[in-house]
Amino acid sequence: MNKTPLYGVRIKSCEGVYSPAEDSFLLAEALDVGSGVSVLDMGCGSGFLGLVAAKTAGRVLSVDVNQSALECTEQNACLNGSTNLEVRRSDLFSNIAGSFDFILFNPPYLPTEEGEPRDAVSLAWDGGQSGRDVIDRFLADVSEHINLGGRIYMLGSSLSDYEKTISVLESYGFQISLVARRKLDFEELVVMLAVYDF
Numbered sequence: 583m584n585k586t587p588l589y590g591v592r593i594k595s596c597e598g599v600y601s602p603a604e605d606s607f608l609l610a611e612a613l614d615v616g617s618g619v620s621v622l623d624m625g626c627g628s629g630f631l632g633l634v635a636a637k638t639a640g641r642v643l644s645v646d647v648n649q650s651a652l653e654c655t656e657q658n659a660c661l662n663g664s665t666n667l668e669v670r671r672s673d674l675f676s677n678i679a680g681s682f683d684f685i686l687f688n689p690p691y692l693p694t695e696e697g698e699p700r701d702a703v704s705l706a707w708d709g710g711q712s713g714r715d716v717i718d719r720f721l722a723d724v725s726e727h728i729n730l731g732g733r734i735y736m737l738g739s740s741l742s743d744y745e746k747t748i749s750v751l752e753s754y755g756f757q758i759s760l761v762a763r764r765k766l767d768f769e770e771l772v773v774m775l776a777v778y779d780f
């Protein structure tokens with residue numbers, strides 16, 4: 583059980599749920615969430631990013647397709663006394679109506695071989711053959727759920743062509759900047775900030 587404070591929040595690890603790792607920390611470091619704003623934490627896992635955001639946000643909706651992640655997020659919200667965070671099961675935007683000031687997403691981004699075994703934990707990293715299966719589905723709907731002037735913070739990897747993510751977001755009218763990057767042994771991680779500013 584890991585209850586060490588990380589970026590000001592306490593996180594209990596849960597079986598079958600992605601625990602905050604290098605990619606989560608890179609995104610948390612880059613986050614700048616204004617006070618009173620609405621936040622969608624897509625693919626919340628342990629709840630880590632949503633809980634960091636909840637320190638200043640007005641309200642946070644944390645969603646995941648993995649039921650264990652929702653239970654874990656609820657437990658961690660309790661542990662941190664966060665009362666402005668709600669959890670909901672959703673396959674990407676399938677169970678979400680309306681739009682948000684901020685959307686956070688550390689997606690599954692690793693390329694995988696067809697036929698590799700899948701379970702609840704592999705949902706956290708399995709991006710299909712290109713690594714982009716979930717990313718491309720997310721991008722197809724995200725502009726319908728972001729407020730004018732809103733911001734998306736999204737983790738990208740060189741293993742799944744984060745430059746393609748930038749091009750797609752630019753084609754929808756987002757202004758993109760890279761607000762963090764880290765070279766690891768086999769990949770480069772970046773945090774993309776996309777501002778929806780027509």
Ligand SMILES: C[S@@+](CC[C@H](N)C(=O)[O-])C[C@H]1O[C@@H](n2cnc3c(N)ncnc32)[C@H](O)[C@@H]1O
Nearest residue numbers: 602606625626627646647648673674688705706
């Ligand atoms: C890399 S983990 C990130 C977890 C957490 N946000 C963090 O940064 O520590 C990706 C998360 O996305 C979730 N996920 C995968 N596919 C999803 C989908 N189609 N809809 C919603 N969540 C999904 C996984 O269950 C997992 O919790």
